[in-house]
Amino acid sequence: MLKPASLCKPIEYPKPDGKLTFDRLSSVFISNTNHEENQPAHLTLKDATVPVGINLKTYAGPEARFCPAGVYEFVKVDSDEDRLQINAQNCVHCKTCDIKDPTQNIVWVTPEGGGGPNYPNM
Numbered sequence: 001m002l003k004p005a006s007l008c009k010p011i012e013y014p015k016p017d018g019k020l021t022f023d024r025l026s027s028v029f030i031s032n033t034n035h036e037e038n039q040p041a042h043l044t045l046k047d048a049t050v051p052v053g054i055n056l057k058t059y060a061g062p063e064a065r066f067c068p069a070g071v072y073e074f075v076k077v078d079s080d081e082d083r084l085q086i087n088a089q090n091c092v093h094c095k096t097c098d099i100k101d102p103t104q105n106i107v108w109v110t111p112e113g114g115g116g117p118n119y120p121n122m
């Protein structure tokens, strides 16, 4: 269960060394993740106001941290307001967001066409 960000101290993680630890986008590249274009989104929100109104405000936007593929990004729009951008094409199907989202607002469904990560050496 997540605590509100106001009750926690930020953790400074060391930068990836490129030997044993890697940045998120390099890890997504290694996963050979592929989703067909123009398919219905397999990641949706029950309520589009929750990511900014609750998750960012109270929990400092945990979806931008717990997703191992960097699918969720808070970006600034014209008026300097935050907005959640979902880069669903990078999803590696771990389903962390389906479990860890504090208000269970994220809906993960199986993508069409059998897309997703492909680890040929496993």
Ligand code: SF4
Pocket: 043, 066, 067, 068, 069, 070, 071, 090, 091, 092, 093, 094, 095, 096, 097, 098, 108
């Ligand atoms: S299932 Fe959710 S947490 Fe896991 S990679 Fe996909 S979007 Fe990220």
